Amino acid sequence: MKMKMKMKIKGKNMQRRCFSGVCVAGYEDSGGNEILQLLPPPTLQAKETQGLCPERDFKVECGAFSNRPVYGLKHVPDTSLLVTSGPPDSSLRVWQVSAEDSDVIKPVGAIAAENDAGQPWAKIATISAKAPWVLHGSRLDSVRVTEVESRKNVYTAASRTSEELSDVAFLDRNTALLCCAEGQLSLADVRQAQAPLEAASVPWAPCxxxxxxxxxxxxxxxxxxxxxxxxxxxxxxxxxxxxxxxxxxxxxxxxxxxxxxxxxxxxxxxxxxxxxxxxxxxxxxxxxxxxxxxxxxxxxxxxxxxxxxxxxxxxxxxxxxxxxxxxxxxxxxxxxxxxxxxxxxxxxxxxxxx
The missing domain is CATH 2.130.10.10 (YVTN repeat-like/Quinoprotein amine dehydrogenase)
Structure with a gap:
């Protein structure tokens, strides 16, 4: 099984940061890519280092198949939701990790992107603010923040350029950091949707x-x-x-x-x-x-x-x-x-x- 394994560590109680699972996913273009939640061996679940443990392998708790390659995989904090992204466009897929008596990860919806035809796959980040949010976009002028459960748009970026993005991250519930493929960084204030984004280049960056x-x-x-x-x-x-x-x-x-x-x-x-x-x-x-x-x-x-x-x-x-x-x-x-x-x-x- 060839898998890209975009990993996200999950916690049953994120305030206590309890390590309860690892989510991995495949990336091949042929379709039928697996999304799995793996239960770690007991020695990894413990907060303190333990002695020898006879059980050393991960176990599959639940899983699903995605008809798209999974290039981005994020767990939504304080929920049982996963968000994935991947070609052929910049839309997102939302998944529900099922209850303990089920071994299925269920697809529960999609988050469309405006004018995403021919756009690269979206880079994503998640946070739990007043409601679970996902920060997503493939280019600097297509960055958005969306409520995961209601699909309500929270923020849309204003940018004069369309630089391709390589990474996005929440610094806090009001501030996002965006990294372009050519290295420029840009700060976005979610409270100011109309403020134009300015990108700062990497000092002495090779071309x-x-x-x-x-x-x-x-x-x-x-x-x-x-x-x-x-x-x-x-x-x-x-x-x-x-x-x-x-x-x-x-x-x-x-x-x-x-x-x-x-x-x-x-x-x-x-x-x-x-x-x-x-x-x-x-x-x-x-x-x-x-x-x-x-x-x-x-x-x-x-x-x-x-x-x-x-x-x-x-x-x-x-x-x-x-x-x-x-x-x-x-x-x-x-x-x-x-x-x-x-x-x-x-x-x-x-x-x-x-």
Whole structure:
């Protein structure tokens, strides 16, 4: 089973951040892609590290089939809903994870996008505000916020340009951060639908590279959350959301070759480790970096850990070596990471700093 495995960690009680499941999905264009909710082994559900556990495998709790490839997959916080996106247009699909006595994930509706013919697939982010919202759009001038359950439009962006988007994120219930494929960042105030969006470019960005974005988890000061951007050429830029046109640090990732595109690139901040982030999508490895001593010299950054499990243990599917398609940090265990690859493998690993 070849799955892209766009992962989202689910919690039964998001206030307590209880790790109760992982959602994964397939991405092939042929149709019949699976969407699965996996129950993690007991050792991953515990908040504290336990001893040896005889049960080490994930179990399928429930699932569904999507007639579209799933390029984007998000769990709606505090609900049993999933939102997916993927070609051939920028519309969304909404799914209901069924009750415990059922093994079916049910399709419950769709969210259409205006003038989406020929548009790239929509990038998505979710949040629970007064009602569950989804932030979605394929281009800077098509960004919208929609109530997931009622399909009511909450916000429509105003932009003078139609730059393609690579990532979107909620900073809080009123503010969204948008990253363009060419690296520009734009802040959107959901309360001001008519305010035009302005995009700030990556300082010293090489031409022709495509970029992805990762935003640090919200801390005591939401305004100081750092943003990491990684390019298909292996460049990493750190930015403060309060000054998106300025760079805090600029380095080069230590990967053997550039990425052929940005589809599988991912950069994510560790939720419980200061200044620590992970990067994947260049090959069959996941690199962990400590950013606290980075500067703007553009030098090569040395990873503090490299997970090589997919590269060494994966099966060659005929399309070449396994490629890590996504990764996610465990919400309670600071050094535990989940990663998936193009051969359908799902790894859970804990790294130790030398």
């Amino acid at each position: 022709g590279e495509r970029w992805r974005m990762g935003v640090a988890a919200q801390g005591s000061d939401p305004g100081s959350r750092p943003v990491a951007r990684v390019s298909s050429g292996g460049h990493l830029s750190l930015t403060d959301v309060r000054k998106t046109s300025e760079s805090l640090a600029w380095v080069k990732c230590r990967f053997p070759r550039p990425s052929s595109g940005a589809e599988f690139l991912r950069v994510s901040w560790a939720p419980a480790l200061q200044g620590c982030l992970a990067v994947s999508g260049f090959d069959g490895t996941v690199h962990v970096y400590d950013t606290q001593r980075w500067d703007s010299s553009g030098r090569e950054a040395e990873p503090i850990f490299i997970h090589k499990g997919h590269a060494l243990g994966g099966a060659d599917s005929g399309d070449g070596p396994s490629l890590v398609t996504t990764h996610a940090w465990h919400p309670q265990k600071p050094r535990t990471v989940l990663s998936a690859a193009s051969d359908g493998s799902l790894h859970v690993w804990e790294w130790v700093r030398p």
